[in-house]
Each structure stands twice: as structure tokens, then as C-alpha cells.
Amino acid sequence: MEGTIVKSVDYNAYFGDNHVVKNVNIDIPRNNVIAVMGPSGCGKTTFLRGINRMHELIPGATSKGKILLNNEDVFDMHPIFVRLKIGMVFQRPNPFPNLSIYDNVIAGYKLNGIKLPKAEKDKIVEHSLTRVALWNEVKDSLTKKGSFLSGGQQQRLCIARAVAMEPEVLLFDEPTSALDPISTSTVEELFHELKKNYTLIIVTHNMQQAARVSDKTAFFYMGELVEYDETKQMFTNPTDIRTQNYITGRFS
Amino acid sequence: MDVHIKYRIGKSGVFQVVVAVLAFACVVPLMFILFYILKAGITKINWNFLTNLPKPVGETGGGIANALIGTIMLVLTASAFAIPVGILCGIYLSENRKSKLAYWSRLCIDILQGVPSIVIGIVAYFWLVKPLGAFSALSGSAALAIMMLPTIVSSTEETLKLLPDTLREAAFALGMPFHRVILKVIIPCGFSGILSGVMLAVARVSGETAPLLFTAFGNPYLSTNILKPMQSLPLLIFNYATSPYNDWHDLAWGASCILLIWVLLLNIFTKLVTRKWKVQL
Amino acid sequence: MDTSLNNDLITRPDSMLGRVISSAKLRDAVKGIKRIKRSHRQIRTENVFKKTLVIVALSTIVLVLGIMVTLAWQSTLSIKASGLGYLWGKVWDPVQDIFGAYPFILGTLLTSFLALIISIPFSFAVGIFLGEYFPNGLASNFLKNTVELIAAVPSVIYGFWGLAVLVPIVRSFETAIGVTPVGLGIFTSSLILAIMIIPYAASLARSMIQMVPSNLKEAAYSLGATRWEVIRSVILPYTKSGLFAGILLSLGRALGETMAVTMVIGNTSLIPKNIFSPGNTMASIIANEFTEADHPVYLSALIELGLVLFLVTVVINMLGRRIIKQFTQD
Numbered sequence: 001m002e003g004t005i006v007k008s009v010d011y012n013a014y015f016g017d018n019h020v021v022k023n024v025n026i027d028i029p030r031n032n033v034i035a036v037m038g039p040s041g042c043g044k045t046t047f048l049r050g051i052n053r054m055h056e057l058i059p060g061a062t063s064k065g066k067i068l069l070n071n072e073d074v075f076d077m078h079p080i081f082v083r084l085k086i087g088m089v090f091q092r093p094n095p096f097p098n099l100s101i102y103d104n105v106i107a108g109y110k111l112n113g114i115k116l117p118k119a120e121k122d123k124i125v126e127h128s129l130t131r132v133a134l135w136n137e138v139k140d141s142l143t144k145k146g147s148f149l150s151g152g153q154q155q156r157l158c159i160a161r162a163v164a165m166e167p168e169v170l171l172f173d174e175p176t177s178a179l180d181p182i183s184t185s186t187v188e189e190l191f192h193e194l195k196k197n198y199t200l201i202i203v204t205h206n207m208q209q210a211a212r213v214s215d216k217t218a219f220f221y222m223g224e225l226v227e228y229d230e231t232k233q234m235f236t237n238p239t240d241i242r243t244q245n246y247i248t249g250r251f252s
Numbered sequence: 253m254d255v256h257i258k259y260r261i262g263k264s265g266v267f268q269v270v271v272a273v274l275a276f277a278c279v280v281p282l283m284f285i286l287f288y289i290l291k292a293g294i295t296k297i298n299w300n301f302l303t304n305l306p307k308p309v310g311e312t313g314g315g316i317a318n319a320l321i322g323t324i325m326l327v328l329t330a331s332a333f334a335i336p337v338g339i340l341c342g343i344y345l346s347e348n349r350k351s352k353l354a355y356w357s358r359l360c361i362d363i364l365q366g367v368p369s370i371v372i373g374i375v376a377y378f379w380l381v382k383p384l385g386a387f388s389a390l391s392g393s394a395a396l397a398i399m400m401l402p403t404i405v406s407s408t409e410e411t412l413k414l415l416p417d418t419l420r421e422a423a424f425a426l427g428m429p430f431h432r433v434i435l436k437v438i439i440p441c442g443f444s445g446i447l448s449g450v451m452l453a454v455a456r457v458s459g460e461t462a463p464l465l466f467t468a469f470g471n472p473y474l475s476t477n478i479l480k481p482m483q484s485l486p487l488l489i490f491n492y493a494t495s496p497y498n499d500w501h502d503l504a505w506g507a508s509c510i511l512l513i514w515v516l517l518l519n520i521f522t523k524l525v526t527r528k529w530k531v532q533l
Numbered sequence: 534m535d536t537s538l539n540n541d542l543i544t545r546p547d548s549m550l551g552r553v554i555s556s557a558k559l560r561d562a563v564k565g566i567k568r569i570k571r572s573h574r575q576i577r578t579e580n581v582f583k584k585t586l587v588i589v590a591l592s593t594i595v596l597v598l599g600i601m602v603t604l605a606w607q608s609t610l611s612i613k614a615s616g617l618g619y620l621w622g623k624v625w626d627p628v629q630d631i632f633g634a635y636p637f638i639l640g641t642l643l644t645s646f647l648a649l650i651i652s653i654p655f656s657f658a659v660g661i662f663l664g665e666y667f668p669n670g671l672a673s674n675f676l677k678n679t680v681e682l683i684a685a686v687p688s689v690i691y692g693f694w695g696l697a698v699l700v701p702i703v704r705s706f707e708t709a710i711g712v713t714p715v716g717l718g719i720f721t722s723s724l725i726l727a728i729m730i731i732p733y734a735a736s737l738a739r740s741m742i743q744m745v746p747s748n749l750k751e752a753a754y755s756l757g758a759t760r761w762e763v764i765r766s767v768i769l770p771y772t773k774s775g776l777f778a779g780i781l782l783s784l785g786r787a788l789g790e791t792m793a794v795t796m797v798i799g800n801t802s803l804i805p806k807n808i809f810s811p812g813n814t815m816a817s818i819i820a821n822e823f824t825e826a827d828h829p830v831y832l833s834a835l836i837e838l839g840l841v842l843f844l845v846t847v848v849i850n851m852l853g854r855r856i857i858k859q860f861t862q863d
């Protein structure tokens with residue numbers, strides 16, 4: 001199953017007339033962790049949300065170009081299929097406040113009206129929570145509301161929720177920026193685990209984090225993909241001057 | 253100087269007392285009304301009162317069963333129209349905040365909110381009474397439904413607007429289709445707000461008389477046919493209160509008491525529901 | 534869009550089935566097909582749902598347009614018969630087909646403005662008390678909830694109570710000051726209306742006063758102003774447009790109120806001589822005579838009253854709302 005899983009071809013995204021993502025071409029290999037970096041407002045979030053067609057949910061937002069998932073253009077598929085295959089975790093943990101922890105994990109099934117036997121649901125819940133290293137912490141309080149957990153736990157719950165749908169790709173938009181250092185390192189460890197089964201695309205502002213967790217790094221600047229390379233290469237020997245400036249902290 | 257300051261402080265204190273007195277004076281008439289109605293009405297209420305039909309003047313033991321059943325039917329039928337339409341419209345308005353259609357629809361809901369109830373009655377008369385050739389409970393319910401609509405729409409819209417966008421996004425990102433995002437995530441999270449709007453609307457139309465005058469019209473007999481005239485509590489109160497007979501006044505006091513208790517209970521219950529069932533975000 | 538979905542449905546299961554080896558995989562594949570079929574159903578429902586929302590939103594517009602058209606259409610007969618003179622015609626005599634709305638317009642204005650004058654000091658007092666002096670606390674909560682309940686009591690109950698309690702009181706008052714003691718009339722209606730409209734201006738005044746930025750108030754306090762001076766020179770000027778909107782909403786409510794007024798106003802089509810005279814408002818004459826209107830012009834004249842009432846209340850309400858919106862946006 002080696003090879004490219006997500007590929008963008010001349011992808012452009014706009015908010016009304018505001019051209020936010022410009023002609024991005026990128027190949028994302030399967031079972032890799034890709035870090036996306038760049039200064040604030042350079043279009044990282046917009047690009048990420050373009051991949052699973054969340055971008056178009058914003059009124060006035062449009063896009064051009066192709067995003068290929070397994071060689072199939074996501075814009076030829078219905079967004080529902082796309083989002084079932086490409087999960088997403090947001091910057092702020094957003095468990096469903098009306099659901100229990102258990103129901104939050106299987107929310108993708110439950111709320112989509114997919115009926116599963118109880119045994120299978122239990123299996124999915126345990127499996128997903130174990131994968132995000134949350135099982136031991138919550139296994140005795142599965143019926144409590146998701147919003148009762150700590151921020152770090154909530155974020156892992158949200159990852160479990162995405163994982164439970166067995167997507168092929170997981171998108172993370174600054175998943176640790178709202179978390180404390182300990183929760184952050186727990187989540188980072190998770191990435192190593194998750195990449196065995198999924199392809200991870202992670203937007204982060206934290207260069208150490210990018211260096212720690214990613215295989216490849218993409219650097220965005222003013223809506224363009226400036227440089228995209230092996231993470232090691234990128235941090236030791238960037239080719240573009242803008243990348244160099246960024247990682248040496250010369251513009252903020 | 254010192255005197256001047258004292259004078260100013262004194263003036264401020266006097267004003268505060270005046271405000272407090274005026275403010276609490278508002279409570280007096282309401283308490284007076286509540287007390288008076290309960291006192292006059294509660295003694296009239298017994299089993300026969302609830303289960304019998306009104307008796308002709310001179311005979312004792314009449315009841316208001318027809319009005320009770322009529323009110324329940326009228327309000328239920330009106331709710332069956334107004335609740336789904338109102339909630340769906342509120343959803344549209346909160347999901348499409350900036351669209352042209354939303355702008356105009358919102359404007360129309362605002363207009364509707366201010367239309368005097370008697371005018372709604374006139375319109376319902378021309379839409380449903382004249383074409384069908386008879387006063388009917390159906391036309392009364394339609395008038396009540398129109399009156400319920402703005403309350404339900406605006407409470408739904410306001411409630412859903414306050415829910416964070418991250419909630420919808422979380423749902424969409426799980427591959428949920430739009431209707432499920434709304435029905436399974438957004439509505440449940442805003443349930444208490446929507447429910448309180450619905451209950452207030454029900455409370456409001458339970459006591460409406462004007463729009464029923466030339467639609468449901470009233471009926472001294474028990475009727476459950478929605479194509480026939482139907483009695484309701486407020487209509488009965490109006491007709492009997494303005495009649496010259498003491499027996500009928502008694503019926504009207506009893507009916508007022510029941511209507512008042514029902515409306516107040518709904519209002520109090522709404523407060524409790526809003527507090528208790530609110531989803532912690 | 535749709536064809537590509539169908540392609541998806543046709544090609545995907547095949548390619549899945551092509552790879553089937555073990556029974557577990559077969560099960561998965563069947564599950565996959567089921568899921569895709571389900572998803573297609575979902576997509577159809579999604580589209581239906583979206584369309585339903587649009588239709589419902591459209592229908593509210595149609596409803597309001599329908600109300601306007603119906604009122605206008607049904608009053609054409611009267612507009613043709615009496616023209617603009619209808620509005621200041623002083624005589625309302627259905628038997629001779631003379632329809633002048635002046636007595637009712639006057640009656641409406643008298644009752645409403647009198648009610649406003651009576652109720653505004655009270656509702657603003659409630660607004661200031663709850664918005665500035667005591668936003669929280671047991672007594673304040675009690676006051677707030679009670680005032681809200683005033684709006685909850687059905688108007689027919691106010692009317693009945695007015696008939697039974699207020700009318701005799703007003704009658705003895707009238708005897709005392711030496712006017713014809715009827716009890717029923719403009720004044721009694723205004724009293725009832727005044728009670729009924731308190732909550733509208735009060736709750737608006739409260740929320741507006743609470744929105745006054747505290748740094749403004751603190752600036753005044755730091756200059757040594759007393760509480761009353763802060764209210765008079767900071768809070769009231771800052772909230773005046775909001776308070777005005779509250780008055781408008783109360784007025785809109787008073788103009789359209791029907792039942793309570795109908796029951797205590799005395800129902801006569803004569804022009805009220807003073808505020809103790811019986812009379813009729815636009816709403817109460819409709820309530821009284823609509824089902825008795827036995828010929829088309831008569832009915833149409835009543836509906837024209839409804840049209841006027843509709844237009845006036847809509848304008849007043851929209852104005853009030855516009856002001857509130859502007860206030861809350863700043």
C-alpha cells in the first residue's frame with residue numbers, strides 16, 4: 001500500500017475575492033506524518049480544510065483545482081464520502097456536549113444513523129479509546145458527558161472519534177495549541193502510533209513539534225507552498241530563503 | 253459646599269427610593285388580579301365543572317368540558333402546524349444568516365410578531381371560513397398557528413445562533429449529511445432554548461381570544477369536529493363574562509382560574525426547563 | 534454531480550468484490566455496499582431537507598404578503614365607497630351606510646397614549662431598578678419574574694377582572710369627581726392597558742441599561758457624581774434611543790390590544806367627549822361588529838380599519854426594532 005494517498009493539483013482557495021491558497025501542488029505519501037508550517041494567516045488552515053471539503057461550508061468560500069484521494073478527485077465525490085475517508089481534528093477540542101464519552105466515540109456511526117450491534121460498538125469504543133491512550137483514564141466513566149473531561153482528554157476523545165470511523169487520512173489543525181505541555185506530549189506520542197494505520201497531516205506553529213513528529217514538512221508562505229521536503233532536510237538545509245528565515249525565527 | 257454635597261446625596265437617595273417604590277408598585281396589580289381570580293374561581297372548580305357542558309341560565313351544575321376540550325384541540329392543531337414550520341424556519345435563518353431570502357423572511361417574521369391578533373382573525377376568516385362556508389376550529393387553529401410562528405422562529409434562531417461553529421464543523425467532519433448535523437447535533441444542543449420558545453408560544457395562544465372570534469367562533473355544545481365551530485376557554489370567558497347572568501359569570505370565573513393556572517404553569521415550567529435542560533457547552 | 538455518484542455506486546462495489554478472498558473480506562464488502570447505498574439515501578434526504586428549509590422560509594414571506602393582500606383586497610370596496618375621507622369621517626352609521634373611522638382612531642389614540650403615560654414611569658422604574666440598582670438578588674429576581682408574568686396573563690382575563698373590579702372603582706371615582714358614572718370607558722381601558730404594557734418597555738429598558746459600558750459610569754463616579762447623577766447624565770442619555778424603542782413597542786402592543794379593551798370600553802360609535810366617555814377602538818369595533826356586518830360595504834369598512842391598524846402597528850414595531858438593532862450593534 002505504498003505510494004501517494006493525497007495529491008493536490010493546482011489547488012486554489014478563495015474567501016470571496018481574497019485569494020488565500022495559491023496553486024498548491026503537493027504529494028502526500030501513505031502512512032506518513034506531514035507537518036504543515038508557516039506564518040499566521042498564510043492559508044494553512046484553509047488548505048487543510050480544502051482537503052476534506054470543509055472549506056466550502058463557509059459562505060462565500062470557493063476553490064479551484066484538484067485534490068486527489070487515491071487518484072480520485074474529491075470534488076467528483078460527494079462531500080460526505082470524502083469526510084468519511086478523511087477525518088479531522090480541530091484546534092479546540094469539540095466533543096459533542098450532549099453526548100456521553102461512549103457516544104462521542106461512536107458519534108460518527110450513531111449520528112449518521114448507522115446501526116451497529118452493541119458488541120461491535122463496545123469493540124469500536126474500546127479500540128478507538130485505546131488507540132488514543134484514553135481508555136484507561138475513562139473506562140469507568142464512559143457514560144459521563146464528554147465536556148466533563150480535561151482539555152487534553154477532550155482532544156484525545158476527538159481524535160478517537162475521528163479514528164473510530166476508520167478513515168484513511170487524518171487532518172489536524174494545530175491540535176495541541178490549546179493544550180498544556182503534558183497533554184501535548186501525550187498527543188504527540190499518539191501520532192507515532194497512528195501513522196501505522198493512517199496518514200496524518202498536521203498544521204502546527206511549533207517547529208520543535210514538527211521536527212519531532214513529522215516525516216515530511218510543508219512550508220506555506222502567503223498562500224503558496226514554498227518548500228516541501230523531508231523534515232530533516234528542511235530543518236537542516238532549507239533551499240528557500242523564506243523557509244530559512246522562518247525556521248531561524250527571522251520573521252514573526 | 254458640605255451642605256450641597258449632602259443635598260446631592262440626599263436627592264440620590266430619594267430617587268432610589270422612588271424608583272424602588274414605583275418598580276414594586278407594578279407587582280401590586282398582578283398580585284391583585286391573580287389573587288382575585290384564584291379566589292373567585294377556585295371554589296367553582298370541581299369534577300362536574302370539568303366534565304359537564306354549560307347548562308342554560310337558571311340550572312346549576314354546568315361545566316366547561318366543551319371549552320376545555322376545544323382549547324386543547326385548537327392549541328394542538330395549531331402547534332402541529334406552527335412547531336415544525338417555526339423550527340424549520342428558525343433553522344434556515346440561523347444557517348443562512350446573510351442570504352437575501354433570510355433577510356426577507358426575518359423581516360416578515362418581525363412584521364408578524366407585531367400584527368394585532370384581531371387582524372390575524374380577519375385574515376383567517378377570509379382564508380378558511382369564507383371558502384369553507386362555515387366557522388370552524390380549523391380556521392381558528394390556523395389563526396393561532398400564525399400567532400405562534402414568530403415566537404418559535406425567533407427563539408429557534410437565537411438559540412441556534414449561539415451554538416459555536418465548532419459544533420457543526422465537528423459533525424460535518426464526521427461525514428454527516430446536513431440534515432443529520434442539524435437534527436442530531438444542532439437541535440439537541442439547542443433543545444432547551446427551542447422548547448422554551450415553543451412553550452411560550454403555546455402559553456400565549458392558549459389565552460388568545462381575538463383571533464378566534466370569527467374563526468372558531470365558539471360552540472355551546474361539545475364538538476370535536478375541526479370543520480365545525482368549537483368552544484375555547486378564552487371565548488367562553490369572553491361570552492359569559494359579558495353576559496348579564498350570574499350563573500354564567502361563575503362559569504367564567506372558574507374558566508378564568510383554570511386558564512390562568514395553565515398559563516402560569518407553562519411560564520414557570522419554561523423557566524425551569526431552560527435552566528435544567530440546558531446543554532453545557 | 535448525480536451521474537458521478539451513480540458511477541461511484543456502480544464501480545466501487547465491483548472493485549471491492551473483485552478483491553474478495555476471505556469471508557471476512559466479503560462481509561466487509563457487503564457492509565461497504567450497504568454503507569454506500571445508505572449514504573446515497575442520506576444525500577437524497579439532505580437535498581430534500583435543504584429544499585424544505587428554503588420552502589419554509591419562502592412561505593413566511595408568502596404568508597405576510599398574503600395577509601397584506603387579503604386586507605387590501607377586502608377593503609377596496611370601502612376605500613372606493615368612502616375614499617380618504619373615511620379616516621376623518623366623524624359618523625359611523627352602518628344602517629345608513631355612512632362609515633367614518635374618526636371615533637375609533639381617536640379612541641385608539643386616546644386609550645393607547647393615556648396607557649403609555651400611566652405605565653412609562655413604572656416600567657422605566659423597573660428597568661432602572663433591575664438594570665442599575667439591583668441586577669441580582671432575591672427581590673430583583675422576584676420583581677423580574679413577576680413583571681414578566683404580567684405579559685403572560687391572557688387579555689380576556691384582564692378584561693374580565695376589569696369588568697368586575699376596576700369598573701366599579703372607576704364608577705365611584707367618577708361619581709366623586711362629578712362626571713356621569715358609567716365605569717366603562719376610555720379611562721378604564723387605559724388603566725388596564727397600562728398594566729398590560731408595563732413588561733414590554735420594562736424588559737427592554739432593563740437590558741439597555743445593563744449594556745451601558747461600566748467605564749462610562751466609573752468615569753462619572755470618579756468625578757464625584759452621585760448615583761442619581763450618573764443615572765441622569767450617563768445612563769439615561771446613553772440609553773435614550775433604546776428607551777424610546779421600548780415606548781414604541783409598548784405603544785404597538787397597546788394599539789393592537791383587543792379583548793381587554795373591548796370588554797371595558799363601553800362600545801359606542803360616538804366620538805368620546807372626554808377621557809371618561811365610553812368609546813371604541815379600532816380593534817374593539819372590529820371585534821364587536823365583524824360578525825354582525827350584514828352587507829359587503831359594512832364588512833369592508835371594518836376590514837379597512839384592520840388594514841389601518843395593521844399598517845400603523847407594523848410601522849411602529851419595525852421602527853422600534855430598527856432602533857433596538859442599531860443600539861445593540863453600536
Ligand SMILES: Nc1ncnc2c1ncn2[C@@H]1O[C@H](COP(=O)(O)OP(=O)(O)OP(=O)(O)O)[C@@H](O)[C@H]1O
Nearest residue numbers: 015018020038039040041042043044045046047058
Ligand atoms: N472565514 C473566513 N472568511 C474570510 N476570510 C478568511 C476566513 N478565514 C480565514 N480567512 C482569511 O484567509 C487567510 C488565511 O487564513 P487561514 O486561517 O488559512 O490561515 P492560517 O495559516 O491557518 O493562520 P493561523 O496560523 O493563524 O491559523 C487569512 O488572511 C484570513 O484573513
Ligand SMILES: [Mg+2]
Nearest residue numbers: 044045046173
Ligand atoms: Mg489556522
